[in-house]
Amino acid sequence: xxxxxxxxxxxxxxxxxxxxxxxxxxxxxxxxxxxxxxxxxxxxxxxxxxxxxxxxxxxxxxxxxxxxxxxxxxxxxxxxxxxxxxxxxxxxxxxxxxxxxxxxxxxxxxxxxxxxxxxxxxxxxxxxxxxxxxxxxxxxxxxxxxxxxxxxxxxxxxxxxxxxxxxxxxxxxxxxx
Amino acid sequence: xxxxxxxxxxxxxxxxxxxxxxxxxxxxxxxxxxxxxxxxxxxxxxxxxxxxxxxxxxxxxxxxxxxxxxxxxxxxxxxxxxxxxxxxxxxxxxxxxxxxxxxxxxxxxxxxxxxxxxxxxxxxxxxxxxxxxxxxxxxxxxxxxxxxxxxxxxxxxxxxxxxxxxxxxxxxxxxxxxxxxxxxxxxxxxxxxxxxxxxxxxxxxxxxxxxxxxxxxxxxxxxxxxxxxxxxxxxxxxxxxxxxxxxxxxxxxxxxxxxxxxxxxxxxxxxxxxxxxxxxxxxxxxxxxxxxxxxxxxxxxxxxxxxxxxxxxxxxxxxxxxxxxxxxxxxxxxxxxxxxxxxxxxxxxxxxxxxxxxxxxxxxxxxxxxxxxxxxxxxxxxxxxxxxxxxxxxxxxxxxxxxxxxxxxxxxxxxxxxxxxxxxxxxxxxxxxxxxxxxxxxxxxxxxxxxxxxxxxxxxxxxxxxxxxxxxxxxxxxxxxxxxxxxxxxxxxxxxxxxxxxxxxxxxxxxxxxxxxxxxxxxxxxxxxxxxxxxxxxxxxxxxxxxxxxxxxxxxxxxxxxxxxxxxxxxxxxxxxxxxxxxxxxxxxxxxx
Numbered sequence: 001x002x003x004x005x006x007x008x009x010x011x012x013x014x015x016x017x018x019x020x021x022x023x024x025x026x027x028x029x030x031x032x033x034x035x036x037x038x039x040x041x042x043x044x045x046x047x048x049x050x051x052x053x054x055x056x057x058x059x060x061x062x063x064x065x066x067x068x069x070x071x072x073x074x075x076x077x078x079x080x081x082x083x084x085x086x087x088x089x090x091x092x093x094x095x096x097x098x099x100x101x102x103x104x105x106x107x108x109x110x111x112x113x114x115x116x117x118x119x120x121x122x123x124x125x126x127x128x129x130x131x132x133x134x135x136x137x138x139x140x141x142x143x144x145x146x147x148x149x150x151x152x153x154x155x156x157x158x159x160x161x162x163x164x165x166x167x168x169x170x171x172x173x174x175x176x177x
Numbered sequence: 178x179x180x181x182x183x184x185x186x187x188x189x190x191x192x193x194x195x196x197x198x199x200x201x202x203x204x205x206x207x208x209x210x211x212x213x214x215x216x217x218x219x220x221x222x223x224x225x226x227x228x229x230x231x232x233x234x235x236x237x238x239x240x241x242x243x244x245x246x247x248x249x250x251x252x253x254x255x256x257x258x259x260x261x262x263x264x265x266x267x268x269x270x271x272x273x274x275x276x277x278x279x280x281x282x283x284x285x286x287x288x289x290x291x292x293x294x295x296x297x298x299x300x301x302x303x304x305x306x307x308x309x310x311x312x313x314x315x316x317x318x319x320x321x322x323x324x325x326x327x328x329x330x331x332x333x334x335x336x337x338x339x340x341x342x343x344x345x346x347x348x349x350x351x352x353x354x355x356x357x358x359x360x361x362x363x364x365x366x367x368x369x370x371x372x373x374x375x376x377x378x379x380x381x382x383x384x385x386x387x388x389x390x391x392x393x394x395x396x397x398x399x400x401x402x403x404x405x406x407x408x409x410x411x412x413x414x415x416x417x418x419x420x421x422x423x424x425x426x427x428x429x430x431x432x433x434x435x436x437x438x439x440x441x442x443x444x445x446x447x448x449x450x451x452x453x454x455x456x457x458x459x460x461x462x463x464x465x466x467x468x469x470x471x472x473x474x475x476x477x478x479x480x481x482x483x484x485x486x487x488x489x490x491x492x493x494x495x496x497x498x499x500x501x502x503x504x505x506x507x508x509x510x511x512x513x514x515x516x517x518x519x520x521x522x523x524x525x526x527x528x529x530x531x532x533x534x535x536x537x538x539x540x541x542x543x544x545x546x547x548x549x550x551x552x553x554x555x556x557x558x559x560x561x562x563x564x565x566x567x568x569x570x571x572x573x574x575x576x577x578x579x580x581x582x583x584x585x586x587x588x589x590x591x592x593x594x595x596x597x598x599x600x601x602x603x604x605x606x607x608x609x610x611x612x613x614x615x616x617x618x619x620x621x622x623x624x625x626x627x628x629x630x631x632x633x634x635x636x637x638x639x640x641x642x643x644x645x646x647x648x649x650x651x652x653x654x655x656x657x658x659x660x661x662x663x664x665x666x667x668x669x670x671x672x673x674x675x676x677x678x679x680x681x682x683x684x685x686x687x688x689x690x691x692x693x694x695x696x697x698x699x700x701x702x703x704x705x706x707x708x709x710x711x712x713x714x715x716x717x718x719x720x721x722x723x724x725x726x727x728x729x730x731x732x733x734x735x736x737x738x739x740x741x742x743x744x745x746x747x748x749x750x751x752x753x754x755x756x757x758x759x760x761x762x763x764x765x766x767x768x769x770x
Contacts, residue, residue, distance in 0.1 A: 001439045001693050007490060014486035018479045021540065025475055028546035029468075036461060036545060038468040043725050047732035079736075090632070108736050109312045109397060111553050115620035115635060118549035121462045124398050125314060125733045126726045129464035142633035146553035146622035148308050150315070150738050151227035157630035 037121045041102060041128030049076060050106040058104060063093060065170050070098040077103060077110035077123045079150050085143050085158030092161045093135065094168035100132040111146030114160055122147060135162040179677055180259060180583040187258045187265045188584050194251030194274060195577065195584075198244050199664050201281070202570075205239035206660035208232040213609070213653030216626060217646040224292075229626035230306045230738075231291035237309025238288060241415075241565060243281045246328060248573050249418045250277065250335045253362045255580065256421060257339045260356035261346040265338050273334035280327025287321035301388075306738040308624065310404060313384060313395045316735040322385040329373050329380075336366035354690040355698050357438050358425050364445040365417040367704045368410060368452050371711055375406025375456070387735065396730035398465045399722050405456035406715065413452040415565050417445065419572040423492045423525060425683055426579060430522040431515060433499025435686035436491045439693030444491075446697060447484040450707050454714030455481060461548045465725055470718045471545060477714065478543045485536060492529055498687070520595030524575025527603040528568050535563030538614060553624075556617025559610045567606050574663050575599055581667060582679035590669035598662040601655050609652025612645040 003011075028034045044054055052059040061074040061083050073091055076083045085091050093099050103112045103123050110123040112131075121129040135141075145156035181188040214220040215229055224232060250273070258265055290296060290303030297303070298318070305317035311325075339362055343355070355363070379400045387395050428435045435441065457474035460466055497511055505514025516522045538560040541547055551557065578595050582588050589595060619635050619642065621628050628635075635642050696702065 002688060003440070004437070006494070007437070007440065007487075010490045011487065014483055017486070018482055021479045021482075021544065022476055025479075025545050026472075028544075029472070032546075034546035034549070036468045036471050037464055038471075039465050039721070039725065041464050043465070045732035046730075047734065087631070107734075108315050109401075111622070113553070113620065113622070115633065120549045120552050121464065122460075122553075124401070124464055126396065126730045127398055127463075127465040129462075140633055142620070142630060142635070144620065144622050144630065146625075147312075148230060148233075148315075148624045150736070151230065151306065153230070154226055154625045154627040157632070159632040 034118075035132070037129055037131055041104075041130035043126055044104050044128050046104070046106055046125040049104055050078070057102075063091065063170070068097075070100070071170075072100045072102060075101060075103045075112065076106055077112060077145065077149075077156075078106040079108065080145070080152045080156040082112070082143060082145070082156070082158045085160070086156070087158070090140075090159040090161050091143070092163065092168075094165040095135045095138045095162050096165050098132060098134055100130060103129045103131075108149050109147050110149050110156070111144070113144050113146050115142035115144060117141065120146075138162045138164055179586060179679055180255065181586050182677060184258050184264050186267055187254055187270070190265070190267075190270055190274060191251040191254050192584050194247045194254065195581070197278060197281070198247035198251065198573075199667060201239045201243035201247065202660060203664045205236050205244060206657050208236040208239070210653055210657035212236060213650055216628060217650045218627070218629075219647070219650045226626035227306075228292050230308065230624075231288060231304075233624065234291075234306055234308050235285070235288045238284060240570075241309060241411075242325075242328065243285070245415045245565070245569065245573075246277065246332055247281075249414070250274070250332065252418050252421070252573070252576070252580075253335070253339060253365075255584075256358040256362050256425075257342050260358035261342055263342065263346060266341045266345075269334055269341060270338040273331050273338060275331075276334060277328050277331030280324045280329075280331055282324070283320050283327065284324030287318045287324060290318065302737065304738065310401075310408070311384070312404070313387070313397045313400045314733050314736050316388055316737045319385060319388045322380050322388055326377070326380050326385065329377060332369065333373070336369065339363060339366060354693075354695070357441060357686070357690065358421060360442055360698065361417065361421045361424070361445050363700060364449045364703070365414065365421075367700060368417070368449045368707070369414050371453050371704075371707055372407045372410035372414065375403045376408075379403035379407075383729075392729055393735065394727075394729045394731065394733050395735070396722070396726040396728065397733055398463065398726055399719070399728070399730070401463070402457070402460065402466075402719065402722055405459040406453065407456070408459060409456040410452040412561075412565060413448050415569045417448055419528070419569045420444070420488055422572055422576045423488065423529060424495075426576065427492065427522070427525050427529075428495040428499060428686075429681070429684045430519060430525070430579065431496045431499025432503045433495055433497075433501070434684040436494045436498065437688040437692075438686035438690045439688060439697070440487060440491060441686075442690075442693055442697045444484040444487050446703050447481075449703050450710060451477060451481045451484075453707065454710045457714075457718060458543055458545075461545050462552050465722060466718060467721065473714060475543065475545045482536070482540065482543075489529075489533065489536075496526070518592075518596065520589075520592055520599050521575045521579035523596060524578065524599035524602075525572050527599060528571035528575065531563050531571070531603065531606060532568035534610075535560060535568060538563065551617050553622060554617035555613045555621045555623050555628075558623050559613030559617055562606060562610050562613065566610075567602070571599060571602050571606075574602070577663075577667065579680070581670060585670070586675050586677050586679065587670055587673045588676070588679065590666050590673055594662055594666050598659050598666065601662070602659040605652045605655025605659060607652070608648050609656060612649035612652060615640070616642065616645050616649070 048054040057074040061076045064072045105123045105125040112123050113120040119133050121131050141160040143158035287305040291306045295302040295304040303318050305321035307315045307317045424441045455474050455478045458478045500511035500514040503514045505511030
């Protein structure tokens with residue numbers, strides 16, 4: 001089979017581009033430490049989530065302190081609100097601190113994305129999505145459900161208030177683990 | 178000889194398929210403009226925000242499934258017939274068409290039930306506001322799933338007609354190479370058979386019996402994964418027919434010849450092998466799927482760029498060859514020698530140009546970690562309106578300008594309108610898609626009737642959100658005008674006088690099939706390897722999803738979606754539709770009981 005010289009050159013360049021892409025993504029994962037949402041959150045019964053009967057922190061969702069440098073935020077997504085997050089119940093977390101969001105659904109599929117950040121995950125009934133991030137800047141961030149979840153999907157949003165670490169007051173109980 | 182004179186039976190079938198495709202295109206585009214004006218806030222008087230999702234479902238299903246599948250069936254029927262030089266086996270081909278049509282009508286009726294007050298049919302509210310992806314546990318009326326299944330089964334039968342034609346031809350030509358167009362059709366259909374395994378299991382195995390109440394629970398991650406098993410290769414099912422036109426018709430339109438037949442075959446074999454084991458890249462941010470599986474899908478996806486990059490080379494090289502045959506000279510000066518006044522040529526060339534932009538935004542989507550920034554934002558529809566919405570749709574429309582006269586013996590009503598139409602599409606899509614990409618980067622979500630929230634505003638890092646909203650609405654308006662011009666031009670062509678002699682034979686490639694190794698035509702071999710790759714890519718993820726969430730998810734209850742008709746439009750509409758729904762109830766009830 002005869003392949004024109006220009007075409008060979010193009011083929012080589014195309015392969016180089018492809019290998020380059022794979023290398024940068026691999027670097028992002030291994031070097032820069034951008035972890036993908038994965039199966040680490042485990043499974044949960046959505047009916048139990050709905051009835052606050054899971055025996056986990058999802059029964060009373062909110063911010064749970066693990067240590068001075070690590071907080072976990074449990075969020076239940078349901079038609080058409082985030083608990084906490086929506087309306088006058090924003091999520092409050094400190095800046096410059098490791099924050100792990102654990103999000104699950106009580107009914108249908110939802111999305112969980114924090115505007116102007118790369119915090120972005122699907123929320124699938126039966127699964128717990130887990131994302132860890134650190135907010136460098138204080139301020140109010142928008143929270144959006146980005147997967148269609150029913151007739152009032154467009155009303156499902158919320159906000160996250162990120163405050164100075166020194167000004168942050170934690171009201172809940174500290175959890176040891 | 179003109180196609181219609183030589184193959185009148187297949188011509189009739191292809192015309193029917195194209196007409197269904199164009200009706201779907203017109204309705205889908207109408208839904209599109211209503212949505213664009215609604216979500217940008219330019220005009221919200223026509224529908225309620227709940228009805229937005231009904232129209233969005235209709236837009237996705239009618240354009241991405243009905244328009245594409247019917248057009249492809251017609252195009253493939255033409256390609257197989259003209260390259261094997263015999264009529265299609267008529268019985269199978271017509272039954273395929275009838276099944277596909279029946280399925281499409283059922284699905285469309287189920288969707289439109291949502292804006293007609295969701296009348297009760299077969300004991301359930303007729304509604305299917307589940308969008309193109311129909312993710313469980315959102316639940317549609319069973320008719321929606323039946324319709325989707327019939328459309329797919331019909332497409333399988335259409336493929337059978339092409340294969341029967343090949344076997345018949347093979348018996349008479351035992352030693353010949355498969356003609357290039359037939360080869361492209363058959364590799365595409367083999368890819369389609371593999372891809373549709375996923376959606377067939379999801380719809381027939383889970384969603385349909387679940388919607389009929391045979392079981393209550395469902396594993397949403399499992400049906401979602403099966404959807405994307407099909408949901409990525411389907412984009413190649415749309416794209417490969419466009420490539421067929423770029424490889425085999427565009428060189429002739431340019432006045433030249435295809436650069437290389439063997440490399441065209443290599444490209445289609447690569448698509449057959451790599452299209453399916455990549456679907457998990459739509460699930461990069463799904464919980465419940467291990468990172469390793471996502472990494473494998475990412476690697477496969479990147480290699481899937483190869484056949485498209487090779488196509489870019491061949492298409493441009495063939496166009497340059499044509500331009501130089503027409504007297505073009507210079508490093509870039511040859512571009513002026515191309516037949517820019519021909520709407521068929523210009524449409525395909527602009528579609529190809531826009532596909533380059535769509536390819537680049539696709540590379541961003543494929544980049545697993547950058548994908549965090551754009552997943553489910555408006556960037557994503559911005560991307561696929563460049564690919565399926567332009568590379569595919571505009572190529573199909575341009576191809577129609579060339580093919581329609583050969584199917585009808587009537588010339589096009591107006592070539593200048595055709596030329597204006599393809600240019601307006603290009604400009605409209607450039608505006609709309611640019612605005613969508615940019616707003617996506619600012620975090621504006623897709624699939625949302627009113628992307629405005631309490632408590633925060635989207636911040637534009639350049640320009641302003643209002644400006645991009647208007648740009649989106651303006652682009653969408655131009656696209657709608659373009660669609661009307663296209664459908665109107667084809668409809669008006671039925672009034673032009675009949676005369677024979679349209680079309681000319683396609684030019685032969687510079688490097689012919691004889692230059693390629695015969696193993697390329699061994700379809701069994703490539704099908705086998707493709708199946709092995711799919712089994713390797715999907716067995717472990719599916720096992721772990723079932724292992725984690727159960728075959729039928731524990732505690733996941735169905736959630737039927739009914740949009741309340743609230744607006745001024747919906748009520749007269751539902752009143753006007755009452756006789757139709759009554760009739761549908763009576764007939765369907767009678768048929769199905």
